[in-house]
Amino acid sequence: MAAAAGRQPRLWGRREELAQAMRDTGRNDDYLKDTPLPSGIEPTSDLAHALDGAEAVLIVTPSSSLREMCAAMRPHLAPGVPLALCCKGIERHTGYLLSHLVEEELPGHPVGALSGPTFARETALGHPTAATIAFEFRYTDRLSPDLSPAARLSVSLSSSFFRPYMSDDLVGVEVGGAVKNVIAIACGMMTGAGFAENTRAALITRGINEMKVLAEALGGKRETVTGLSGAGDLTLTCSSTTSRNMSLGVQLGEGKTRAECFDGKNVVVEGEISAASVIELARRIGVSMPICEAVYTILYDGADLDQTFTDLWARPIESEPRALDIELAHPSTTPEVQTP
Ligand SMILES: NC(=O)c1ccc[n+]([C@@H]2O[C@H](COP(=O)([O-])OP(=O)(O)OC[C@H]3O[C@@H](n4cnc5c(N)ncnc54)[C@H](O)[C@@H]3O)[C@@H](O)[C@H]2O)c1
Numbered sequence: 001m002a003a004a005a006g007r008q009p010r011l012w013g014r015r016e017e018l019a020q021a022m023r024d025t026g027r028n029d030d031y032l033k034d035t036p037l038p039s040g041i042e043p044t045s046d047l048a049h050a051l052d053g054a055e056a057v058l059i060v061t062p063s064s065s066l067r068e069m070c071a072a073m074r075p076h077l078a079p080g081v082p083l084a085l086c087c088k089g090i091e092r093h094t095g096y097l098l099s100h101l102v103e104e105e106l107p108g109h110p111v112g113a114l115s116g117p118t119f120a121r122e123t124a125l126g127h128p129t130a131a132t133i134a135f136e137f138r139y140t141d142r143l144s145p146d147l148s149p150a151a152r153l154s155v156s157l158s159s160s161f162f163r164p165y166m167s168d169d170l171v172g173v174e175v176g177g178a179v180k181n182v183i184a185i186a187c188g189m190m191t192g193a194g195f196a197e198n199t200r201a202a203l204i205t206r207g208i209n210e211m212k213v214l215a216e217a218l219g220g221k222r223e224t225v226t227g228l229s230g231a232g233d234l235t236l237t238c239s240s241t242t243s244r245n246m247s248l249g250v251q252l253g254e255g256k257t258r259a260e261c262f263d264g265k266n267v268v269v270e271g272e273i274s275a276a277s278v279i280e281l282a283r284r285i286g287v288s289m290p291i292c293e294a295v296y297t298i299l300y301d302g303a304d305l306d307q308t309f310t311d312l313w314a315r316p317i318e319s320e321p322r323a324l325d326i327e328l329a330h331p332s333t334t335p336e337v338q339t340p
């Protein structure tokens with residue numbers, strides 16, 4: 001996107017042979033086979049060179065590699081360079097939002113996020129795409145807001161087909177990105193088990209509610225969750241097996257073992273880690289997230305998938321929104337469910 005917007009980005013990867021192949025062919029055959037790279041990109045495996053003179057850094061490695069990546073970048077970053085996270089997740093065991101992790105590893109840098117409904121391939125093909133770029137308001141000078149990292153990055157990346165929106169609710173944006181992947185696994189599981197559109201719409205809508213309660217509990221805003229980085233990305237991710245999270249869920253719902261999914265290939269599925277990190281965090285701060293909890297118990301406690309979703313639907317009856325603080329016992333005589 002940066003190159004398409006007229007910038008001259010350096011694209012760092014750890015394998016020199018892939019960087020060389022990209023320089024030679026103008027394509028990234030390992031990850032975006034049918035999509036030529038725009039001119040202006042400089043692929044490199046030299047991290048010091050990649051970061052030399054950089055005005056901003058977009059971090060696109062998976063969340064599980066983030067601490068390692070920060071340590072590798074530390075000696076080469078100029079002071080104060082803004083860092084934008086494009087990975088989506090919450091760190092396991094610490095429960096840190098990824099921006100918190102980066103602030104700990106690389107103090108002194110404004111840290112933000114670029115998030116939203118953006119399948120890489122479609123974005124690279126130039127399909128009209130919108131996303132959110134969030135940095136906290138403390139990085140905005142009231143007298144020159146156009147020089148804030150969110151504003152500068154938004155302008156630098158925008159093109160006729162890529163439209164960033166700015167936000168100062170980093171917490172809300174990060175929570176949306178992490179939770180949507182877990183809900184997409186749930187959607188996939190129920191799809192794989194044979195259910196269809198009613199079920200998917202219910203999971204998406206109640207999934208948005210889970211995002212809201214977690215975002216609010218962590219100091220984010222409910223409204224952010226209804227934006228591109230929340231409802232937008234959740235809708236995309238729960239719509240098709242183009243999503244790796246949805247695809248994993250579908251395969252598990254169909255009865256495959258984890259080892260059989262993706263034909264045994266090691267595919268990055270952020271929601272698998274986030275199911276654990278989100279639930280560990282939610283339990284610690286006393287937030288109820290029943291759909292994420294269902295995914296967690298299936299993935300980590302070996303719970304039976306069909307029984308877990310039957311139980312999810314048989315929880316006490318609540319009001320929507322949760323204005324009335326009452327719960328009604330669910331009738332125990334549930335009729336037999338007919339799966340297609
Ligand atoms: N692919 C998408 O459509 C998309 C869209 C938006 C956000 N994201 C997010 O971006 C992040 C990365 O996803 P992806 O789809 O690019 O994954 P990917 O598996 O396609 O690519 C990950 C890249 O990171 C590299 N990598 C992994 N560990 C590394 C390490 N320790 N050091 C250096 N490089 C390392 C891999 O070699 C690979 O090039 C995830 O958090 C994902 O949720 C992906």
Ligand SMILES: O=P(O)(O)OC[C@H](O)CO
Nearest residue numbers: 116117118119243244245
């Ligand atoms: O393929 P997924 O499920 O990791 O989703 C990719 C992006 O997060 C979509 O915005």
